Amino acid sequence: MVEEQEIPAKSSMEESDATASETVMGNSNMEGQAVEKSIEERVTEPSEIVAEDSTMEEQVVADPSETKAEDLTMEDQVAGPAWEPIFKSERGDFLFHFDMETITPNLEVSTNVIDVWSQILNVLELYKEDDRLPTRYFFKISGINLLYFIEKHTNEEKLQSFTKSVDECFREDEKHLKSLENFDILFFPVCRENHLYLICADFINGLFRVIDNSSNGTDFEERYKSIPEEIKKVLVAYLDQVKHPNTERIRNTKPIRMQMKWRTKNNHVDCGVFLMLHMESYHGLKNWDCGLFLESDKQKRQLDLLRSKYAAKILLSDLNLIKNKFLKLVQVFEEKSENERKKMIDYAIVHRKERESS
Template identity: 35%
Template sequence: MSALFICRDVVFKTEKGIAVMRSPVESLFPGICIHVSAISAWSAVLNYEERFKQKGSLSRLFCSVNMLNENDYKLSEGERAIIFAGNMESVIQSADVKNIKQVTLVFIPVIQEKHFYCVCFNLKDYKIEVLDNSATNVSFEAKYQQWPEKLRDAFSSYLESASHPAASILRETVPIRLEMPWRTTRNVIDCGVFLMRHMETYKGTSLKKWECGLSKECNNAGEISYKQRKELDELRYKYAAKIILSDVNQVRPFAEADVARYKKLSEDQRKRLDAVAYDTILARLDSN
């Protein structure tokens, strides 16, 4: 990923109308907080890849970040249910899901106080699990301020309208926070990367069987492990490439042409662009 990109061009667009500019995708550059639009593009990519899953494997549905916005959590339960239902219908249409009853896991990414995490609804085993890389030692109630519960109620209302058998059970289900061994206490930049990884790899299994592929934040001596840092940076590059090069991306040829132009630059020109990439991308994000 280079600073060659021009910030206002659309580099990701689906047939169903999801469009993402260059600068949000460039926010996957290491050291930068990931833009919400990059997460929505990732959800679209994962939904597309679900079409090619192995026969008989569980079905997953990935939502966008704005199923409920921050101000929506201050509304009444009925108002939230209406907003959520409209957004869920858009997701289902975009993902080409014929019936929500065919889906086992529903992933809803959330951004709360600039921090990303995911609420995973298991419609088969009737579980609600919060997938969050943050391991800060505060209570569930203090950390999430009833957001998962309000999201649960809105989703349950939607399921009721769809006559889903899990609706009434999920409404009474208490969300739990999974305590993955790769959770962090010091990393405040990569919550979006963790979110994307959790959405990509979680299949509703036990923690022991969850093959996430991330190392612990600290070694046995309690010192920061640079292994996890390297893994996260590599995932940023991988996810940027997967978003741009996905077959669901209708403007993929234009992005590939940009990459080809970058490769034709001299080594000195590429080094100069790479040296200022971080600052250039931040400036572009600020301007947007």
């Protein structure tokens, strides 16, 4: 397969220390302080998602007998019961404590976290203010993984599964979402052999792109097998089935692996964070720059900051019916010193296995 021309990114040699923490929120021009803004500061800002009928504060009333966050032990604060719900939406999406812990540094992000992230991004798309940006839809890993288990399912079974997934998504989605015709770019997060990456069907530019943080593996077929082609095949079959007006724009396109400058060779743990950032920031632009440095200690610090940002964004989303339970907890955690926070996180990681079996 042909690889796409490299996309320029900031070189750490060209940047001053003053911009080392530059924001990693898409094409934003915000200063680095925006990324390093504490969780406590973020949670006091207006909510990004508007509930149609009532606020989540009205829907969820705190239990007066609930333990105060400041009285919780270290284990309660960070290493809570492994299967305690920590995110719950009206659509039935759940994240447990054990899932959410995977967003802490040096752990591989759970696919369940990615699925909730897709849901949050879909709602944010409904309320975005810039109409010049292309419309985007984000599928869940759990909704499309059948498409690339090539050896186990027939093409007809895959099409039926994909059709069911799409129908369920749009039956439950909000506002005016009715069909894939409403969207310019479709996002398919993929998990294969414990590696997470992104596939995008771009109807505007007529492109089918693979966006992978890893630069390892120069042979396209060897690295991705036939997963991109299988997803494209099922997508085109579905588009034909529903008589989508833009099917021809991607029917004969070949999957292209994007060669971003911020790709990595030695980072084998942050693919989920890269995926979340790529989903958030990619709008089909040719000169897309997500704000990350080249692979380096600076880039690693950016990724760790993103983990904190995304954890807060998920926990405190208005989609989370139990967010009030964790609002105080997040604030208390931020009040701890950096050393205390590190100890709490290390404690949670060390005790993950024993809590999983409890």
